[in-house]
Amino acid sequence: MKNTIKVMFLAVTLMCTAFTMAQSTVTGTVMDADLNSPLPTASVVEKGTTNGTTSDFDGNFTLKTKSPSGVIEISYVGYGKISMPFSGDTDLGNLSLISNNSLDEIVIVGSGVIDLASGRKTPVAVSTIKAAEIQEKAGNWDLPEVLKSTPSVQNVKGGGFGDGQMFLRGFDQTNTAFLLNGQPINGMEDGKMYWSNWSGVMDVANAIQVQRGLGASKLAISSVGGTVNIVTKTIDRKEGGFVQQMIGNDDYTKTTAYFSTGVNEKGWSFSGLLGHWQGDGYVDYTAGQGQTYFFSVGYQPNEKNAFNFLLTGAPQWHAAAGRGSIGTFLENGRKYNDWNESGVNSSNTIDKGGIYPGGRNIYHKPVANLSWDYTINDNSSLSTVLYGSLGRGAFASAIINDGVGYARGSYNNHNWFGLVSNYNNKISETLNLNFGADVRTYNGVHFRGVNEFIGGQTSLSANSTFLGDYTITDTYGGINPWGMVFNPNTDANQRLGYNYEETITYYGVFGQLEYSKDAVSAFFQGAISNQDHQVTNEYSYDVATDSDKVSNFGFNVKAGAAYAINNYNKVFVNAGYYSRQPFHDNLYDNVRNSVDLIVPSVENEKITGLEAGYQFGSDKISANFNVYHTIWDNRTDPSNNGENQESATYESYQTQGIKQVHSGVELEVFTRPFNNLKVNGFLSLGDWKYEGNASRRTFDGDGNEIGTQTEIDVDGLNVGGAAKVTGGINLDYEFLPRFSFDTAFNWYNDQHSEGSFSKDAPPLSLPSYTTVDAGLSYKMLVGENGSNSLQFRVNVNNLFDEVYLESVFGSTEASINDSENYKGINKSNNGRFGYGRTWNASIRYNF
Template identity: 50%
Template sequence: MKTIYNWIFTAVIALITTTAFSQGTVTGTVVDASLGEPLPGANVMVRGSSSGTSTDFDGNFTLDVSQDSGTIMVSYIGFIAKEVSYTLSGGTANIGTVSLQPDAEELEGVVVVGSGVIDLARDRQTPIAVSTVKAEEIALKSGNQEFPEILKSTPSIYTSKGGGGFGDSRMQTRGFDQSNTAFLINGQPINGMEDGRMYWSNWQGVMDVANAVQVQRGLGSSKLAISSVGGTINIVTKTIDSKEGGFLQTMVGNDNYLKTTGYYSTGLSEKGWSFSTLLGHWQGDGYNHHMEGNGQTYFISAGYVPNDKHSFNFLITGAPQRHNQRNRYTLATLLEKGAKYNDQWGYLNGEIVNTSGNYYHKPIANLNWDWNISDRAELSTVLYASWGRGGSIGLRNYGSQREDNFDLTGQYNYNRSITPNADGLIVGERRADDRRADILRSSVNEHSWYGVVSNFNYEINDVFSFNVGFDGRSYHGEHYRRVVDFLGLDGWDDDTNNEQLGSDYVVTESYSVNPWKATFHDTPRDQRIAYDNPEDIRYFGGFGQFEYATEKLSAFVQGAVSTQSNQRFDYFNYVEGNEKSEKVTNTGFNVKAGVNYNINNQHNVFVNAGHYSRQPYQDNMFLNFRNDVNPLLTNEKITGFEAGYGFRSSVFAANVNVYQTTWDDRVVSGSLSTGEGFYQFQGVKQVHQGIEVDFTARPAQGLQFKGFTSIGQWEYDGNASQTVYDDNQNVVAEGDPLYLDGVKVGDGAQFTIGVGGQYEFLRGLSVDANYLHYDNLYAGFLPTDAEFSTPDNRGSVKLPSYGLLDAGLTFDWKVKDNHNLVLRFNMNNVLDETYIAESLTNRHVEEGVETYKGISVENQVYFGFGRTWNFSIRYKF
């Protein structure tokens, strides 16, 4: 009986308390801003009290409040908390939809400038296949990996570490290599203008300053007439931070990796100024033997927002670095000597010196100006410049390397070189059996690049808008070789025929491979060896787009026209006054269109199509490494089609995309697998088609799953012809047929499946894992492989499939308001899988030849890395 009285007493007190303090109710809906759909289980509290509730399955909530007005705090693990004011009217208030942003240093927390030229796709509106990696994921999972590897869980992206040197990673998008994927930083094109290539050693610091990276697969939505055959990668960096803050981080990893980084931003002052800077240093021994590297990162940004009409931002960033590299080895050699084998080093004066490497410094600067002309009109402009200085390091001698170039341990024998070099300057009769001297040289690639991109956007009404703009670029490149170390000589008689300096001129100056010093080197023409061929490239394009957008339907039509002029200069093969080639001018264009339809709040479908007529690259324009213009010169023709379906719910989102890209009249050039020559293919046609599926699920608070699968069919269509050159740029073979019809495109897995999850099992403590499986990976091929010289070739060699498991652990401790200490541990390839990431040759199994997992050991391959790890401590304030 006493217990019953206690229950009644408690109920009465509760009723009195509720009546006395509850004045009304507040209702609303909480959604994920990135998905646009409800967040079930979000916490909703009245600030300054313990009164609270959580959202239901549809993101709705009803909260009792005791005051006529106040502030509601809405939070969800992994998202930025938000405060919303309320005022009761008739005892109720509806605060509407509260959109929470993922908890990251990302675009929504930054005043973005150059927004008119940064073509970011919008979910459920832009009709393209797109994936976005945000700042928090980049900061946590990148570790001591390189930029391409943070995208490896993106559909149709394949990454490889190449030879394993710092910065030597590469990626493919839908089977197309980096030279045919467009990379942009804040709207600034950064692919090499002469060949479209990307060298990630130049961009070691890009992950430190990135707010987000968006992958637009296929022709994308960029308005520029750029080479987005496989896709467009938009890298959006920090610009003007809206509030003061920064971070300090130190990281250690396998093979003595050490990285230290600091970032600080003043935030936007009352007078509209903002300043930020990032400085960093990294170093490591490298995963493979004697692949040491080190470098720095700097980023300086100054922003000014004088009023609501204008915003300006100037930034300069760079990542000077030097790293060792290694040779290409057959599978047989790596099985005998180990997957980490490297013979490109030896002892010189008691110190280890590597005979192969890379050094470079490529600062870029840009000035962004956004002008909000009116409520309907805006103009965005970016002026940019880039100055690249550096090159690759290697040996140079008078004849081919002999066995005595290497000692009994297999390392380079510097004593062999120093001994004949000890007599000083080598001159006289050129007899290969007498002239065994070596030097270290660098193959220099310098450039000065200036450009401007401007875009005017006008909203005709609430549904129609158009924009027009232009893209101009001026590029000057220098290509030559110079001496790094004479190895005991007083000078070097290069034994090459220089039409302007003769065949007996001697160089006496050596140049440092310190990337900071190389930035300011000026090498006279009489100190250049082997070749000396600068180039000038001028590009100007105009573009326009018409867009229609309603809640249900959005569509765009866009086009661009460009003209490009190329001119080559050659100070070796031509007498003074005849150095210039003719100026070659080509016109290109593109047209693209797409439509997206939102069936309802959960379902949408889209379709897009486009055609490019793209000017050939400089490297494919001139024959025989001379000023001879390629008579078969023609624009490359790219046609793409894509369709997709998207689904969004409160706990699940998914996308399905199908695509086909045809690439005709392609020219391909590169280095031979022997490292002693070059090749060029002409008339190549490829057809890439496939299907992509990806999903995200949040079944419970703190638990998230992601996954994807990519199924591709990438093949050559028809045959081509080939020209082969030796290392001195002499033609070895010309016009030979190359039988490619039906051959699989190599260097990227055509089937990939990945699944990952993240679980926060205690507040601030979470674990994540990601598994990727690769199959239908084929070898690349070169003219030396011979398999494609006859009609009955056996096609591409299929490499063994493999799977990789990565995992991580994060502890995020809130020290105080806006101050967090984040501890992160990453382990990549947890199971220590041994796998071949790529094969540089395409040699099929022959009778009597040893095999490894079904492929011939005569193939030159790159093994992927085994188990690696890193641990970082970051203090954010």
Template identity: 45%
Template sequence: MKNFKNVLFVALFLITATVLGQTKISGIIVDETNQPLPGASILEKGTKNGTETNFDGKFTLEAKSKSGVLVISYIGYKSREVAFNSSSANVGTLKLRVDENSLEEVVIIGKGVIDLSGGRTTPVAVSTIKAAEIQKKIGTQDVTMALVNTPSIYVSGQAGGFGDSRISVRGFDQTNTAFLLNGQPINGMEDGRMYWSNWSGVNDIASAVQIQRGLGASKLAISSVGGTMNFVTKTTDKEEGGSFYVGTANDSYIKTTAMYNTGVSKSGWGTSVMLSHWQGNGYNNGTRGQGQTYFISFGYKPNENHNFNFLITGAPQWHDQNFTKRISDYLTNGYKFNNNYGFYQGEYLSERRNFYHKPVINLNWDYQISDASSLSTVVYASFGRGGGTGNYGRSAARIRTADGLIDYDAIFANNSAKPNGEGTFGNNAYATRASMNLHSWYGVVSNFEHKINDNLTWNIGADLRTYYGTHFRQISNFHGLTSWTEDRRLRDGSNLTTGNPISNTVTETGKADPWVATFNTMAENQRIDYDNSERISYAGLFTQLEYANDFMSAFFQGSVSNQSHQRFDRYDYLPEFKDSPKVSNAGYNLKFGASFKVTDASTIYMNTGYYSRQPYHDNIFNNFTNAINPSSQNEKIFGLELGYNFKSEFFSGSVNLYSTSWKDRINGFTNVANNVVTITETTGQSQLHKGIEFDFVANITSQLKLKGFASIGDWKYVGELISRQLDENRNVISEAAPVNVDGINVGDAAQTSYGLGIDYTIIENLSVDSDFRFYDRLFSNVSPTRGELQLPSYGLLDMGVSYRLNLGKSNSKSLDFRANVNNVLDRRYISELTTANQATSGATLYRGINVTNNGFFGWGRTWNASVRYNF
């Protein structure tokens, strides 16, 4: 009996010692965009004791000892080691870096306002493209091309020139997708447009681009219809290092980039600097371009509770432009045909040049108030300066050569013969004008988050902006003239012209250069054609409440906003009437969603929302006068989404169904035929967009990754609308009776698309990749009152190869080589049409399309190659 008690005592002692020696470790594993990594491996170093993260990236591990090191790994990501002990059993949220990403670890700041989908438990339809992918595949293309291998995304307009692409999401154009840069809204406040030439530097400074299709996860008081795109820029880097980059491509393109990071010092300070220069002749004739990118970021973390980051970035650029033309013109003159340029005394000269510089400054402050509360704020400003050139004067004065180019030698000779060198509309003179667009934009976005308990989180915040824009025209080149004179009659408060005409003569020119435009503004007495400004102010409040446990989540989100508009016209109005009445519109949105965990790897979810969105400024003052459009009203948007997500270590995929109803829309379709611009404006327009989306990533082996997507949309106009024709200056040419457009397909984006991609690692540090995508049911971008015209379907194949040469034993230095061939098969295809002329009897056809239609052919085969030295 005594021996039995001794044995029992020893056994109890050993069990107690074992239990007391163990430590229960917990944490969450996410990627750089805060999205959970299910199936990540957690191993106690030096043992075989380990576990995996669940669907939400969470893990719990009974460690064998009171202190030690965890080794965290996930396929496609760099492994990470984290120390633990009994006093810090919760290691918190840990980020893993993508293995192929050559950039150093990025500190994501402003996390409370950036609104990445990982910041909310309830899922949305989302695709995230990391810096490594952008750097590998963009080459000479706009950053929009980084999204072409995602569902329901269509990119067009590349043939217009550097930075002239456009993006559609679920069939809605980019005026109806919200674009954010580190939490700062960057859509144009006048019309919602995005000009990618102003953001050419995003390719260099982005750490990730995330597109949230549909209702999205944004807490801001914004009402996006198609979706929300978040650009998360690099900020102050944790580690010292840098890189040099040189790239070249077809059509004499070359780009150089230099970056250096000081790392974060012991006192919490750090700096990152990037400078870049690019230039090229453009794929199409007469689309040359040149630009720079600068990025300077200062970070300061005085303690664990505060994190500050100040950055300034800009991408001054100029690029010459191509306009849509008849298919017959391309067939006669070649697929790269462009007649917007010519030669003067043997030197190249373009009539259509876009030039702009938009410095962006923002200050982010993240404040961890307590374990349960945090505040994130971004204060920002931007100052856009630049414009676009074009012809000015009578069309007869625009002389062309026999091959259709602009004959500047003949124009100069014609202008030199004018009495006293004076140009007017009446004496058939010609000048190049620049339509200038200047703005100053200031704002603040702030979000307070409080964890009420382990399951309930509350957010509340504000979005405040004020914008002042100025628009006028100036002479860019006299071409042999010494002055330009024109007459105008001024309007009174009733918008009626009154009094005798006023003569205005200008003698100064402004160079079409972004740096010149940044620091020089034309005097008011040297402006022509028009000179007006507007003040737009916006104030929004938003809130969100989310409940989440291990099995389900649900959220409610709401916002209210007020937007005011006022126009000031210095050119067409008597001084006492130059200020328009102020117009204010209130708007709101409501969103609700819920998700349910079916298994540890799969989740189903539902989101719904209703928006009452204020009209844009250009829809309120829609005829270039101070007259207020009586048809302007809030647009109504209702969205419903159902989705299913599956995530495991080897496979992840999602299926999304959506329906978006959009009512009381005002829209404008621009058509350029023979260099004459006309605008079709429609009011009372309603649309219904429905569809299904699918995407997946499969890690077949450690060397082979397969990814794919598919989207099938059904996008229709609903009911009837009224349309009218406007000229380039928005003067009404004609107005039509109401037209029934019910059932007509929405154009400008492929309603059916699918793609498949392969990444294969041949040997360590050498990999190849290929992407194929197919587009069908693409219709002309015209007013529905003109009917519809379906374009031929097409498929494109891209291929690339990457190789890393490590330098030194530590692998801290390397040479990264990359080469791409886009449209490998040199497929000729029509990427967009801006008319809908049908294939009538006797008409000449190209692949079933009447050759009198205007549009763009897509790019043929292109290539680019680069080398990056990392240190």
């Protein structure tokens, strides 16, 4: 009996030992293939069993298997499943999942200088829109229209093609940093963004990431509202392309073709895109047309090095829309253009068949960059991007007397070159170091000239202090943006009105140290920079005259920490302080006609940002909740009275010493109750006010100071321009295989008018409004094994034709006579109504 017990005990021991030895430990990190970012809560299952786990917030997982070898299946809702074999204890490394909506396997080059939030474990308030959604919902719109379904973003269209602007947390796009593959693209002189110059970016974008507030950027860009990162196509891993045709309201048409060779055996790859668009414009007399081109060549000689050259541009012209009174729009309809009849100089201006109905923007801004990604070793890498752009263009209007005259262009040309480099070093398992440099040089050339002569006129008499009396006989560019680039007017004796150049040199260094261990991560980031400014005038002086050179030093510091409570819950807090140099245009007095500095000089702006957040993620629902508080002190505001600059009553203002405080909360929720249904939503609640006193100066249309107000009380006034309360619900339902319907509901409330810094005439409270957009998509598989596809897409914006005031410029209070008001707003105020129902439809062949 004793022997039997011993044998049984030995057998059980051996069985337990065998079972224990049969188990293995499998580890890995689940990543998004497109953005190279972690996928939290991904499902990791041992095939053929119910044994599984999920990835944590950093995409990491550890699984104790039941068998010594087998297959691990990794899946995530909305992504393709992958299977990986294992044998014994195995580290699978990074496992990239490809989105079901992704049409291309892409490679991000220059990744070290593209500050995507995924590059840092300590989170920020961020929303990411990927290629498939951009492709479907962009239609014939600019970038801000696609971003309006994210928290604290509002898009104001502006009337003409590419004339809209975006607000982020109540800050206009002048104070939001826009980066194209890591390259800053805001105007160097004033921070402005002109979407007409970037009309092709939607065609080549792989992803767009909106980082609200402090963001993850390491550059010394000191954005106030946030940072928008645009990541374009560069290298495709496989051969393929597409051809697309789109049509839309008001005779809009767009044709686009793209092809990529993929990466060949020798490491070379080529891709290119060409497109053409044209249309009459939603607003009367705002026709436009343009082209898009994109060319990329990549070379990967070995595993350590990758090079890529990219060239892209979007030459275009479009007629502009004037800003009229609310009453005028109500009388004539939302499509009315108040430049239809009177133009710039009334009787001295002609329509010329719609070519210059009041003003035409003509511009071409080719951008090129060369990137080098160098993997030094397993722990360190270097990314460098060298870039340049040559902007050429004008805002042109026709000046005519008795049928004879010329088209006068106000030209803004630039030569812009820069370099961004970033070194990354994994010091240890817990510490990671980044540091690098950002250098830019910019030369802006501004003058007036003749676009073309009209009605038989062949010359124009002119006079300047620099030249005395002279005659202009040359034309520059016409209405062709390609001609702007290849016909560079460099002769001072062929310019009129004003002629000056601005030179800006920017150089900065940045660094970041991040700590990460288990559930805790923290970072410290800093940047310093210097800007040199100088103006040269060749019009208002006897000889070419240079201004004094101005040098301004600035810096920013940011720090934050995060704690992952478990695989589903994470909290973070970030803080930052910026000392931001003033824009170039705020440094000089009457820059068109003099080289004098403003006295007293404009000092650095001071920005303090605080934010905290909570993230929740599971396989069916995820949510982000953010709280922010931004203090923007000592800022300078350039503004105007909303009239055309050529008008005799036009005035511009420079208000200094402004302090404004923006606080708010944001909630963003993503759900997938069923595999074929996505329901997402967001809600933003903000409170944006001015504090204290400021001072304001007044100028006429030629830049001459005509009045000074030493101090104005702005304390408690509302910040106008954007809605403080926004919300939205987005639904995407695939009711049949590859046949889906989507809709987006957006609500805007608590918005105020622009153009007032006075308690005697405070900003007006505007009526709230809602819009509903809808889309229908179908994808037909064709070719051998369904390797190719035909995609059909229809978008309808403002489906229910809502009539709403998108923006108001003015502060005239409502009349006691209600017939003189519109929804509580005096009709004499200038304003702009949002577009009515619009649509576009496209067919796309992917191969």
